[in-house]
Amino acid sequence: MKKILFFLFIAVGIGFFFFNKKGKVIKNVAKSYVLPPNYINKEGMTISERIKVPEGYSRASYPEGSFSKYIQDYVLKPFDAKVINYDGNPYVYQSGHVGVLEVPVPSNGLQQCADALIRLRAEYLWDTNRKDDIGFNFTSGHYCSWKKYSEGYRPKINGSKVSFHRTASRDTSKQNFYKYLNLIYTYAGTQSLYDELPKITNKANVEVGDMLIYPGSPGHVIMVVDKITALDGDILFIFAQGNTPAQSVHILKNLSDNSISPWYDIEMNQYLEIPTYYFNKTQFIRFK
Structure with a gap:
């Protein structure tokens, strides 16, 4: 029975x-x-090694020494690495990433979304002996260069008015470089990046290292860290982000389309949803 x-x-x-x-x-x-395709190589230790290319697509290729190539080859932590906040604790949400970049998170909490991408660009210029090209605008529009900072110039800020005065000794050390970046993190952000940098208006022209941005306070920005193209011209992207609170830079899953995740199929000026955030329209900028 x-x-x-x-x-x-x-x-x-x-x-x-x-x-x-x-x-x-x-x-x-x-x-x-029906299980979705698995485009993750858990053993991969760079961005381009971690993410597999779907059949019929080819990965974008860039010259050695270019920023795009630098990002594709960026070293990752092991696959099971967690996203860690600036205070050393794991971020509350751990289900939206497939990789964590080897970018230290300062305990001061300053390295937030735009700041993390500024750091990637600044360290690229440092590592490729282009130190004199390191510089970013404050939200006020005033340009602050590493060259002047290393020579001892510091900003005097009075509301929206900024002037620079030599008040410190010359110091070109890496330690002082990170103090400079902390200054940039404090007075730059999504709005200053959007105001300062050239816009990319054609999807076909978006390259690795370009940034999808919503400027404002608060705003948000993420970076294209890989790109593939099909024979028919279809283009897919991989994105990475820092976040607020300041935390590990991480490669995003595509929770809206498991069939291609972590690749994203985007349309210019259209809505895009990513883990923990959404953009009302996709608009891109590029570091100079």
Whole structure:
């Protein structure tokens, strides 16, 4: 009798699962059993090694020494690495990333979304012996260069008025470079990046290292860290972000489309949803 009741329960359960109250087959049930493609190589230790290319696409190739190549080859932490806040604690949400970049998070809490991408650009220029090109605008529009900072010039800020005065000794050390970046983090952000940098208005022209931005206070910005193109011209992107509170820079999953995640298929000036945030329209800027 127990066996009969057990099988009767199973039969009723299956019938309830596949049919609604009117007896019609519930749509899309089969889809839940179809696993999405896996484009993750857990052993990959750079961005381009971690993310696989879907069939029919080819990865964008860039010259050695370019910023785009620098980003594609950026070193990652092991696959199971968590996103860590500036205070050393894991971020409350750990389900939106497939990789964490080897970018230290300062304990001062300043390295937030725009700041993290500013750091990537500044360190690229430092590592490629282009130190004199390191410089960013404050939100006020005033340009603050590493060259002048290293020579001892410091800003005097009075509201929206900024002037620079030599008040410190010359110091070109890496330690002083990070003090300079802390200054930039304090007075720059999404609005200053948007106001300062050139805009990319054509999807085909968006390259690795470009940034999708919503300027404001608060605003948000994420970076293209990989790009692939199909023979028919279709283009997909991978994005990475820092965040607020200041935390590990991480590669984003595409929670809206598991069939291509972590790749994103975007349209210019259209809505885009990413883990923990959404953009009302996609607009891109590029570091000079």
